[in-house]
Amino acid sequence: MKLTGTEARARLAAHDHGVLCTVHAERGVDAVPVVYAADEDGFVGVPVDRVKPKASSHLQRQRNLEADPRAALVIEHWDREDWTQLWWVRAELRWQGGGLEPAGRADALAARLEALFPQYRNRSQPFSSILLLRVVAVTGWSAR
Numbered sequence: 001m002k003l004t005g006t007e008a009r010a011r012l013a014a015h016d017h018g019v020l021c022t023v024h025a026e027r028g029v030d031a032v033p034v035v036y037a038a039d040e041d042g043f044v045g046v047p048v049d050r051v052k053p054k055a056s057s058h059l060q061r062q063r064n065l066e067a068d069p070r071a072a073l074v075i076e077h078w079d080r081e082d083w084t085q086l087w088w089v090r091a092e093l094r095w096q097g098g099g100l101e102p103a104g105r106a107d108a109l110a111a112r113l114e115a116l117f118p119q120y121r122n123r124s125q126p127f128s129s130i131l132l133l134r135v136v137a138v139t140g141w142s143a144r
Contacts, residue, residue, distance in 0.1 A: 003140035008089045011075065012138060016116050018075035020046060029111035030064055036073065037112035038135075044073060044093060045109025046131040051119050064131035066093035071133055089140035093133035100121045106130040 003011070017035045024030040036046045048057055065071060071093040079085035110130050113120055120126040 001144065002112045002144055003089065003142055005138055007142075008091075008138040008140035009042075011087070011089045011140060012044075012091055012135070013040075014074070015075045018073050021072040022061050022063060023068040023070060023075065024060070024064050025067055030060060032061060034061075034073075035113065035117060037116060039105070039109060039112070041105075042135040043096070043105055043109065044091065044133045045106060045113065045133060046133065047110070047113050047120075047126075048128040048131065049120065049126055051123065051126055052129055062129075065097060065131065069095040069097065069127070071095060073133075084143050087108060087142035087144075089090070089138060089142065091135050092137040094136050096132040096134055106132050 006126075016037065017033065018034075018051050019031050020034045021029050021031045034046050036044050048059055048062065050057070073091045073093060074088065076088035077085060106129075109132070110127055113130075114126065
């Protein structure tokens, strides 16, 4: 059953991880698991953190967004035993790079991420940056 836009946005806001899909110029879809925080104004913040090891803080997902600002975030719930519990939500996103949004929005989403994940708390500057994405459309499906 198709979710209403309101229900799909509510599930997006209530969850904290999913698969971010960006567009790679040569490979096409570039999908990676991410944590995120969403706000009431329709923005999603995806951290580039300093907690997990990385070769660089300028990740491929950011380079992809710099070349093409389109992205999608897919979240889902799976239950092997009870398929009446299955659902998914896909948010179509646009990267807000280049200072299109006030810094306060990224800061507020960073604070939400710190509240959601203990791994980010009590660390001096746990994020290299916050990828700020605006939700332009959202759709979803539920078995119920």
